[in-house]
Amino acid sequence: xxxxxxxxxxxxxxxxxxxxxxxxxxxxxxxxxxxxxxxxxxxxxxxxxxxxxxxxxxxxxxxxxxxxxxxxxxxxxxxxxxxxxxxxxxxxxxxxxxxx
Numbered sequence: 278x279x280x281x282x283x284x285x286x287x288x289x290x291x292x293x294x295x296x297x298x299x300x301x302x303x304x305x306x307x308x309x310x311x312x313x314x315x316x317x318x319x320x321x322x323x324x325x326x327x328x329x330x331x332x333x334x335x336x337x338x339x340x341x342x343x344x345x346x347x348x349x350x351x352x353x354x355x356x357x358x359x360x361x362x363x364x365x366x367x368x369x370x371x372x373x374x375x376x377x
Contacts (some may be wrong), residue, residue, distance in 0.1 A: 280328045282338055284308070287358035289324070289338050301326055310339060310358060311365040315372055318346035322365035329354055341368050348372055 281297035282289040284307060292300070301308075310322040321342055328336035337354035339361035348371070355364050 282324075282326050282328065282336070284324055284326075284358075289336070289357070297326055310361045313365070313369045313372075315346075318348070318372055319344040320365065320368050320372055322361050322368075324358070324361070325354075339364070341365050343368065343372060346372070347375060 279291035279293065281292050281294055283292050283297055283300040284290070284304070308324040308326070310324065311320075312322070313320040321344070323340060325338055325340050328338060329340075330337045335356045337356060339355050339358065341353045341355075341361065341364045343349060343351040351368070353364050353368065355361055
């Protein structure tokens, strides 16, 4: 199984290294699932295109990461675009609650 994936719409599809590299170069903006900002704190959710499960379960292809603030470095990964949207919303809710 491939560790490299591209997006077809919002669906992750396994591919070879060259296909992945070419897609990544041309489709940077399509990788962004969502972004949010609370003052200096940023929450970013993106399609990684690489499987970060390292063979331990379903592929982890999307990442939500917090930059700055008390949650700096908090990160979660998931498999699908839909899970990434929900993961982003949950992280934003957590950060928003802590910044009030």
